Amino acid sequence: MIPSILPTYNRAPFSFVSGSGSWLTSDDGRRFLDLGAGIAVNSLGHAHPKLVAALTAQAGQLWHTSNLYHIPAQHKLADQLVDLTFADTVFFTNSGTESCELAVKMARKYFYDKGQPERVEIIAFEGAFHGRSSAGIAAAGAEKLTKGFGPLLPGFVQLPFADHDALHAAVNEKTAAILIEPIQGEGGIRPVPDHCLKGLRDFCDSHGILLIFDEVQCGVGRTGKLFAHEWAGIDPDIMMVAKGLGGGFPIGAVLANEEAASGMGAGTHGSTYGGNPLGCAVASAVLDEVAAPEFLAEVSRKAGALRQGLEGLVAQYPDVFEGVTGAGLMLGLKCKASNMDVVTAGYDCEVLTVPAAENVVRVLPALTISNAEIAQALERLETAAQTVQSAQ
């Protein structure tokens, strides 16, 4: 008999009843050190007092009015994002994949309005993940996402990761945009080198096409800059955001410069819940914390310590691990053993990590993880590695 929850997930055999900072308490009373942060969502950990205060204050005042009216919390959050980034304008969504939907629509509408309606094609990359909507799966293109869900939304091509010749060959008079994650998350924590991001910016400029960054997983402070592309010193035209922006409250956003957004007038897009007062109040509080230069500097410092510790584990357990990938607090342990075995062994010593493609274990802690918690994380991961090694 089908379960009451549509069985689209293989879930771990426990659930959590409460959380605080980097810790989660399970229904059987165990305390887990959370190095997954709800897949890069709980940017400030669990039950951060400032987020709880922002949510409860807004909850006692007003939950929802719809986008038929001005929403002060939405204006505040949009102004924050515009002040902090390349963007001139923002549309709020409820998730990463909804941000993908709008990013694609915006790029196509831009060229339609410029009298180039044939420019509809979006170039994306193998190993990418842009969510589970029809546009998201068509953009990523992998069979594991698309099989059985055809006909797929047309107008997407996928190129091998980091293949410059393929990129030159793929662009033509139908191309509208390049869509890329500065660091692939689900694809196995695969960073695009800064010089490649710069190269893509130049390439888009010289071909008159738009550059879309998907920072749903790598954005909002995770790499030690507010957005990962800032390390490369270039800007996209359109950027997808979600996950860490709400710190656990569902909210996403599409950020764009004025030119790229020029096709999106009244009636061209909408969302009942997008930019709802509750989500915006929480996201504003997240940005107040995360965008502070001293907070971002701490992320980089802690990331250095965590990475060094993980490199040590790789050296100590060469039969289990192969190397460390990623940037900032978006790290991946490339495994020789099965990554799922490492994740599962972690459950037994109360440490949570997240599997990804390419046999990688993702380490995506709350950005507020402390030095002591990093030390505990490394100890627990070592115990997990011992378990996996002795089972080999």
Ligand SMILES: Cc1ncc(COP(=O)(O)O)c(C=O)c1O
């Ligand atoms: C890079 C990237 N884009 C888009 C998405 C989709 O986000 P959501 O699950 O909120 O729809 C994800 C989710 O993992 C992601 O990692």
